Amino acid sequence: MEVTLTVNGSQHSLEVAENTLLVDLLREHLRLTGTHVGCDTSQCGACTVHLDGRSVKSCSVLAAQADGAEITTIEGIGSPDDLHPMQAAFRECHALQCGFCTPGMIMSAIDLVQSSDDLDRRAVREGLEGNLCRCTGYHNIVDAVLRAAPQMK
Amino acid sequence: MAEAIESGIGAPVRRKEDMRFITGEGRYTDDFSQRGQVYAAFLRSPYARARLDSVDASEALAMEGVLAVLTGQDMAADGFGDLPCGWTVKQKDGSDMVTAAHPPLAHSIVNYAGEPYGLVVASSVAVARRAAERVITEFTELDAVVNPALAMDSEDIHAGVVGNLCYDWELGDASATDAALAAAAHVTRLDLTNNRLIPNAMEPRAALGIYDPGTGEHTLYTTSQNPHLERLVLSAFVKVAPEHKLRVIAPDVGGGFGSKIFVYPEETAVIWAARKLRRPVKWTAERGESFLADAHGRDHVTHAQLGLDEQGRFVALKVQTTANLGAYLSLFGSSVPTYLYGTLLAGQYKTPNIHVEVHGVYTNTAPVDAYRGAGRPEATYVVERIVEIAARELGMDPVELRRRNMIQPADFPYQTPVALVYDTGDYEASLDKALQLIDYAGFPARRAAAAVAGKRRGIGLSCYIEACGLAPSKLAISLGAGVGLYESGEVRVNPTGSVTVFTGTHSHGQGHETTFAQVVAARLGVDIDDVELVHGDTGRVEFGLGTYGSRSLSVGGSAIVGALEKVIAKGRRIAAHMLETDVENIDFEEGQFRLRDSNRALSFGEVAFAAYVPADYPEDLEPGLSEKAFYDPENFTYPAGTHIAEVEVDVETGVVALVNLVAVDDFGILINPLIVHGQVHGGLAQGAGQALLEQAVYDEYGQLQTGSLMDYCIPRADDLPDFLVDTTVTPCTHNPLGAKGCGEAGAIGSPAAIMNALTDALGVNDISMPATSEKIWRALSG
Ligand code: FES
Ligand code: FES
Numbered sequence: 001m002e003v004t005l006t007v008n009g010s011q012h013s014l015e016v017a018e019n020t021l022l023v024d025l026l027r028e029h030l031r032l033t034g035t036h037v038g039c040d041t042s043q044c045g046a047c048t049v050h051l052d053g054r055s056v057k058s059c060s061v062l063a064a065q066a067d068g069a070e071i072t073t074i075e076g077i078g079s080p081d082d083l084h085p086m087q088a089a090f091r092e093c094h095a096l097q098c099g100f101c102t103p104g105m106i107m108s109a110i111d112l113v114q115s116s117d118d119l120d121r122r123a124v125r126e127g128l129e130g131n132l133c134r135c136t137g138y139h140n141i142v143d144a145v146l147r148a149a150p151q152m153k
Numbered sequence: 154m155a156e157a158i159e160s161g162i163g164a165p166v167r168r169k170e171d172m173r174f175i176t177g178e179g180r181y182t183d184d185f186s187q188r189g190q191v192y193a194a195f196l197r198s199p200y201a202r203a204r205l206d207s208v209d210a211s212e213a214l215a216m217e218g219v220l221a222v223l224t225g226q227d228m229a230a231d232g233f234g235d236l237p238c239g240w241t242v243k244q245k246d247g248s249d250m251v252t253a254a255h256p257p258l259a260h261s262i263v264n265y266a267g268e269p270y271g272l273v274v275a276s277s278v279a280v281a282r283r284a285a286e287r288v289i290t291e292f293t294e295l296d297a298v299v300n301p302a303l304a305m306d307s308e309d310i311h312a313g314v315v316g317n318l319c320y321d322w323e324l325g326d327a328s329a330t331d332a333a334l335a336a337a338a339h340v341t342r343l344d345l346t347n348n349r350l351i352p353n354a355m356e357p358r359a360a361l362g363i364y365d366p367g368t369g370e371h372t373l374y375t376t377s378q379n380p381h382l383e384r385l386v387l388s389a390f391v392k393v394a395p396e397h398k399l400r401v402i403a404p405d406v407g408g409g410f411g412s413k414i415f416v417y418p419e420e421t422a423v424i425w426a427a428r429k430l431r432r433p434v435k436w437t438a439e440r441g442e443s444f445l446a447d448a449h450g451r452d453h454v455t456h457a458q459l460g461l462d463e464q465g466r467f468v469a470l471k472v473q474t475t476a477n478l479g480a481y482l483s484l485f486g487s488s489v490p491t492y493l494y495g496t497l498l499a500g501q502y503k504t505p506n507i508h509v510e511v512h513g514v515y516t517n518t519a520p521v522d523a524y525r526g527a528g529r530p531e532a533t534y535v536v537e538r539i540v541e542i543a544a545r546e547l548g549m550d551p552v553e554l555r556r557r558n559m560i561q562p563a564d565f566p567y568q569t570p571v572a573l574v575y576d577t578g579d580y581e582a583s584l585d586k587a588l589q590l591i592d593y594a595g596f597p598a599r600r601a602a603a604a605v606a607g608k609r610r611g612i613g614l615s616c617y618i619e620a621c622g623l624a625p626s627k628l629a630i631s632l633g634a635g636v637g638l639y640e641s642g643e644v645r646v647n648p649t650g651s652v653t654v655f656t657g658t659h660s661h662g663q664g665h666e667t668t669f670a671q672v673v674a675a676r677l678g679v680d681i682d683d684v685e686l687v688h689g690d691t692g693r694v695e696f697g698l699g700t701y702g703s704r705s706l707s708v709g710g711s712a713i714v715g716a717l718e719k720v721i722a723k724g725r726r727i728a729a730h731m732l733e734t735d736v737e738n739i740d741f742e743e744g745q746f747r748l749r750d751s752n753r754a755l756s757f758g759e760v761a762f763a764a765y766v767p768a769d770y771p772e773d774l775e776p777g778l779s780e781k782a783f784y785d786p787e788n789f790t791y792p793a794g795t796h797i798a799e800v801e802v803d804v805e806t807g808v809v810a811l812v813n814l815v816a817v818d819d820f821g822i823l824i825n826p827l828i829v830h831g832q833v834h835g836g837l838a839q840g841a842g843q844a845l846l847e848q849a850v851y852d853e854y855g856q857l858q859t860g861s862l863m864d865y866c867i868p869r870a871d872d873l874p875d876f877l878v879d880t881t882v883t884p885c886t887h888n889p890l891g892a893k894g895c896g897e898a899g900a901i902g903s904p905a906a907i908m909n910a911l912t913d914a915l916g917v918n919d920i921s922m923p924a925t926s927e928k929i930w931r932a933l934s935g
Contacts, residue, residue: 031186033181034177034179035177037183037357038356038357038407039861039862040439040440041861041862041863043861043863044355044862074175074177075176075177075178078176079176080172080176083175087175091167091168091171092167094168094828096171096175097408097663097664098406098662099174099405099407100356100407100408101355102174106175121875125870126871128869128870132355132867132869134353134354134410134838134839135408136834136838137836137837137839137868137873137876138834138838138869139834139876142870
């Protein structure tokens with residue numbers, strides 16, 4: 001089947017199998033390998049991207065469901081010369097180690113900040129409970145989200 | 154110069170590697186693809202123990218897109234060797250441990266659920282997986298041995314391994330320990346289990362095998378913490394390919410925690426299949442496969458006795474442990490419950506008599522090997538739990554009891570009764586700082602306030618020590634290691650004065666690209682951005698033993714220091730020639746080769762350029778400025794510290810909240826405190842996971858009941874508190890950086906602290922890890 005969608009601002013029309021997952025479309029068809037796959041039970045959040053501005057686990061969305069949608073991946077939010085405030089805060093606060101959870105964590109964190117007011121440490125922890133990180137113990141991730149939040153308003 | 158100071162030793166430099174990770178440009182094994190690439194799916198045993206009677210692949214082979222079905226039989230026919238264990242443990246009676254053959258792919262018998270016995274290669278992952286389901290395999294199921302405590306009384310799993318006993322190992326003086334226990338004024342006894350864990354690095358294991366028929370070269374991209382060791386084992390033991398025809402590349406790796414040290418069946422099979430089919434073959438584990446077939450960690454059953462005299466001084470510690478090794482010995486599986494465990498049982502204390510006996514047993518479960526801390530968390534758990542309980546039994550303050558027994562700064566070097574010589578430390582300094590950070594004195598008030606709110610609050614300490622910086626080669630080899638444990642480093646100064654550094658260690662989250670660059674930039678006086686670290690590729694780095702045991706900086710960094718000193722020595726000779734003086738008159742500081750007592754100097758860049766454009770150059774010197782060094786440590790390093798936990802239990806529900814977790818660690822000299830604190834945070838999270846959430850559970854048939862992230866609970870952000878971490882410093886005395894290593898401490902100290910806090914809150918001596926709400930609720934209601 002054909003799927004037409006906008007990814008990081010460019011439009012793509014792709015021929016995919018009906019059961020193709022959005023994450024596979026991104027990784028295998030478009031070679032956007034910044035979005036990762038960490039599990040097979042929709043538990044880890046490594047695959048998180050934005051679909052029409054809200055974070056989704058792209059391993060749990062069919063490519064077909066994304067037909068007509070605007071997708072933003074980690075590759076689409078900033079560049080080394082012009083980092084998104086959340087990317088910059090992750091680096092500043094040492095909120096990543098191996099980097100595997102990081103793209104999904106950043107995409108979730110951006111949505112969290114955009115969709116909530118008055119985040120405190122507890123609220124950030126609860127808001128990110130769908131994203132697993134095995135390296136950082138989350139402490140610095142919480143720091144990073146709270147650092148980026150005011151800069152995103 | 155400002156930049157040099159900001160990036161110097163001890164500066165919290167923001168990581169160089171982060172830019173690619175935060176922009177989605179990291180490159181992990183599964184991100185690499187080759188033209189013509191095909192995909193593997195493994196055939197895995199559904200049984201914990203069974204005879205493999207026949208494999209019928211005809212239906213699978215008839216499917217469109219299926220290229221091959223390869224089995225363990227095929228691999229054996231191709232002359233492949235077994236996966237070796239890299240450490241031969243000597244038993245109590247002097248004989249070698251009993252090793253069960255571990256074929257990369259099972260060919261006649263399977264010994265754990267999930268064990269691979271073949272693979273399907275197909276044009277897509279989906280086809281490969283579907284075809285794997287269509288392979289018809291006949292098994293004869295056999296009785297599985299699952300419980301390590303019963304393994305020695307169960308049917309033998311492996312022919313020739315009597316009582317499933319791999320080894321009966323001991324360390325220390327048994328009779329002196331028994332005599333001291335018999336004479337002790339008080340003996341505390343404790344039965345403990347150290348729960349079995351599944352590492353769960355967020356990046357699942359993966360491998361991409363490439364064969365070039367023109368040159369006969371094999372290239373293996375894989376998720377490895379030690380690509381050179383991987384190449385050595387695959388070449389020398391498994392006979393996959395000669396070492397010079399095999400290149401192993403471990404690109405960005407998404408966490409390891411030990412689980413990616415080992416050489417696994419899957420990467421072995423992938424490179425073999427690539428050669429057979431003349432196509433690049435890729436495999437990436439599904440998380441479910443990680444649960445079944447990554448090496449697990451811990452899994453001890455222990456009985457311990459601590460004897461004390463009237464003054465509360467420890468007189469003897471006797472420990473008997475059964476360690477589950479799983480179905481086969483993984484690469485370092487044998488050494489973890491012995492040399493990395495028994496040797497640490499002195500902890501921070503002057504216990505004069507210690508004896509430990511370990512039965513390493515085979516069971517029909519996944520192989521067990523090093524997981525963050527590897528043996529040292531298990532040792533700390535025994536020591537720090539029993540010390541705490543002794544204090545309770547004697548009605549003493551647990552802090553005071555520890556103080557009374559601690560090795561003091563004046564006692565170093567300190568020879569323990571279990572083989573190690575601690576070089577330095579100041580244990581009370583860490584203890585004092587930790588007590589202050591958690592406001593120990595204020596705890597009774599917090600406890601009382603909690604009680605008013607219907608909650609039970611508890612506090613617990615753990616004063617741990619670890620042996621890191623693996624390892625002095627001669628000692629390790631004399632104890633059974635099959636390889637040296639030195640490290641290599643190379644500093645290649647480019648003609649323009651920038652520096653490329655090569656290390657045999659591997660970074661999979663630890664930030665070596667930054668920390669090592671800080672070391673190099675500080676010593677050479679160059680900008681940190683002009684230093685690039687190369688690691689993880691046997692085609693680019695000469696040799697190395699990889700990253701584990703918190704060794705990278707203390708061993709690998711020291712090798713780089715050795716190479717730096719050679720570069721500087723050569724630079725001084727070049728500078729002396731150019732400044733028309735003797736080499737003794739040249740000092741190197743802050744990036745300048747200076748003629749002493751003059752204002753004449755050459756910059757590092759000028760000397761580098763002269764080395765490659767030797768117009769005016771010493772006659773007896775080779776051009777170029779590139780040096781290598783190997784560093785073999787004299788001793789282990791001994792990071793140590795105090796972790797203190799405070800918990801609050803809801804009496805109605807049994808829900809436990811970890812409210813405070815403090816860690817004060819002595820890692821020696823810190824290069825980058827930002828990275829060090831991050832390492833501690835991650836370790837604390839894994840320690841908290843062990844204490845409160847995580848456990849691998851097999852049922853009586855050997856089926857893994859915790860085979861997904863829905864059944865095996867790794868900590869999420871809302872399970873953990875903010876951490877309070879700090880350090881004290883006694884520099885390591887025997888390496889040039891004074892560094893001890895920081896990667897594992899968090900996971901080593903924290904479980905005992907948390908469990909001491911929880912049992913304090915509940916008023917019981919033990920509750921088994923993980924202390925789930927259900928267990929706590931039962932303890933409260935019972
Ligand atoms: S890959 Fe784990 S939630 Fe999508
Ligand atoms: S940084 Fe490694 S999993 Fe989060």
